[in-house]
Amino acid sequence: MTALDPADVFRAEAAxxxxxxxxxxxxxxxxxxxxALIDTAFRALHTIKGSGAMFGFEQVAAFxxxxxxxxxxxxxxxVPVGHDLxxxxxxxxxxxxxxxxxxxxSAPIIGEAILAELEQLLGTTGRPAAAPLAPHPEPVADPIPMVEGGWQIGIAFAPDVLRNGTNPLALLDELRDLGACTIVPRLDALPELPGLDPESLAIGWDVTLRAAVTREAIEDVFLFVRDEMTLTLVPVSPAQPDAAPEPVEAAPGPFAPPTVTAPAAGLAAIASVEAPPVAPPAIAPAAPTAERSPARRAEERPASSVRVEAERLDELMDRVGELVIAQARLSQLAGLSADPGLKGIAEEIERLSARLRDTTMSIRMVAxxxxxxxxxxxxHDLSRDLGKPVEFVTGGEDTELDKTVIERLADPLVHLIRNAIDHGIEAPGRRAAAAKAATGRITLTAEHVGAQVLVSVRDDGAGLDAARIRAKAEEKGLCAPGAVLTDQQVYQFLFAPGFSTAQEISALSGRGVGMDVVKKTIESLRGTIDIATEPGGGTTxxxxxxxxxxxxEGLLIRVGEGRYVIPLAAVEECVELPAGERGGRGRDFLNIRGALVPFLRLRSLFGAAGEPELHQKVIIVAAGEARVGLVADQIIGNHQTVIKSLSKLHADVATFSGATILGDGTAALIIDVGRLVSGGGAEGARAYQEVA
Structure with a gap:
């Protein structure tokens, strides 16, 4: 196994x-x-600085x-916190x-400009943007003001502090940054060489710091390791350089810290470091220290969480897919055999492969x-640039989706959110005239709907103007003047390449790119897009x-001599085609419990040869809000479908989203229900001919 590059681990954790x-x-x-938020931000900065210095990212550490x-x-x-800050x-x-x-x-001049702006803001007091914060609480010990002479400091860490990734030398360097230091190590607890554990710290330090600094400034150096050490601080005046140190009580940790004894003679003598009488627990929580190695932190992760490269998960999924195909072949052979032992083994392997498939797929699921x-x-940035106050509301963050889907969903959502703020939400003046709240709202939600996930982007803006969209579509030749179209059909023009209703080109809109990318990406994920709008009330x-x-999970069907798979998530029910409808062609309707449902004859669409079966079946599928029937010759049964992408030669084929390998080694095309229904018969027939 190839070892992880520590620099790569740092980059991942820094992200x-x-x-x-x-x-x-x-x-x-x-x-x-x-x-608490301010402390969290400061803690993140401190950790990035310390870890960056350890792994050679000097520019990162310095900035x-x-x-x-x-x-x-x-x-x-x-200094108060304001929006500029x-x-x-x-x-x-x-x-x-x-x-x-x-x-x-990364040009250094940019960093210098940022720091200059930051220092300018922090040097301004009495800003109206926010009220000054309450002073940070003082330590429990009596506060000691700035000392002119300096400090005598005793430092003793827990023996296993190195295993937690803390770098004591880096902390000593931070003390040097405060002023001139004299550092003397404590070596009396250092074992003989045969018993030396390189990962166990057996020394401490006595430090004389000659600088006019506060107690709080010294304690800040050890801010994130106080539960792993004992720290003693004694103020020193020029006339009294050897005052005895007083222990500063450390925060309680998962183990007892070592006991530090400072002799009355002062720091010139060597103090003893006594190990705790009981051994530390086998697994102790990692302290959130700035200097802890990212590689070490990766090793210390709880057993319930392990960092795994995405490529390895993809490879595992490919192997599981091959196993599912082999299992289908075994089940088919067992079905043709009279050997009960073979049938039992086939059933056991089918059960195990199904569990392995579900487990592997759950690993790929990400909230x-x-x-x-x-x-x-x-x-935040769009609201500032466009001068439109916007509130962002989310829901269903725990909804899980395949990691590949999530990765490819990012760009479409960026385009949808940008359009919602730029085109949907009105400027403050128009919102005031419409008696709306000055702050607009973008709502992003996710929820499970059957075997699908519904992700919705909603704004509370002006809504879509169907007449304006139609006029632009007619101008671009996308539809004939006077053509009868529903509002939903008109809204679909928004996804046409180069389509835009913006009056002028800006940095955000006007070029007609973006929404067509959204449609292509969602369709490549075998998804669909629905639009709902309310004039003056917003768009979803x-x-x-x-x-x-x-x-x-798919439903395997036969049409003529060919076999096809319909995603089971899209199937609502199956019925037999009435005798009076068996001779027709094209699109017809069925009465399903009082509701008229149109159906498509797959034999006609795919150009199947021969006569249709006497008892044809209709599979009722859902495509968005529509319910449509697909007529097939035979329903073979459920099938675990391992999706294989079509070749680049068939990249433009819309009716089929991919293919799969059946148990007998032949291929079956996977029907894209949404595309088939929206494309109608002509596109379906053309798509079949292209693939065939």
């Missing part, structure tokens, strides 16, 4: 920290008085250090990401909330997507 920082900063824009130093004024309550902090976060991902493309969180920054764009793109 998580930066995402956390962005979310925290956006929350600060809404709740500037929230002290983050300056950012952290400036932001520390906010943490101390000296949040915006420049987000720019700083983007610059840090650039230094990590593309250091060569969609991770995707939703990306759009907070998008909406609903995306219906399959849970997975790898293996689905």
């Amino acid at each position: 998580e920290l930066l995402a956390c920082l962005e979310t925290t900063l956006l929350d600060l824009g809404d709740r500037p008085e929230d002290r 983050t250090h300056d950012f952290e130093t400036a932001f520390d004024r906010v943490r101390r309550g000296e 949040v915006n420049v902090s987000l720019s700083a976060k983007d610059y840090i990401r650039g230094l990590i991902e593309e250091p060569e493309a 969609i909330g991770a995707l939703f969180g990306r759009f907070r920054r998008l909406i 764009v609903a995306l219906r997507l399959p849970l997975t793109l790898a293996i689905i």
